[in-house]
Amino acid sequence: MDAIATAIEVQVRKLSPLMRLELVDAILSSLDEPDREADRLWSQEAEERLAAYRRGDMKAISLEDVLAKYR
DSSP, X not given: OOHHHHXXXXXXXXXXXXXXXXXXXXXXXXHOOOOHHHHHHHHHHHHHXXXXXXXXXXXXXXXXXXXXXXX
């Protein structure tokens, strides 16, 4: 780490655990940048799956059945 990061770490360690957790959350959120192409593809996939379900080409599975598979 460079001197600035080290100085920040020293200050952060003086914060309460809750404040540090909130800071970590803010830092992680700042790293989570939207991917428009991935969002577009997932939206398209969801629309296609919904259309297939409505046509009867795809059946739904209950949450209970899905969870039972992994217990």
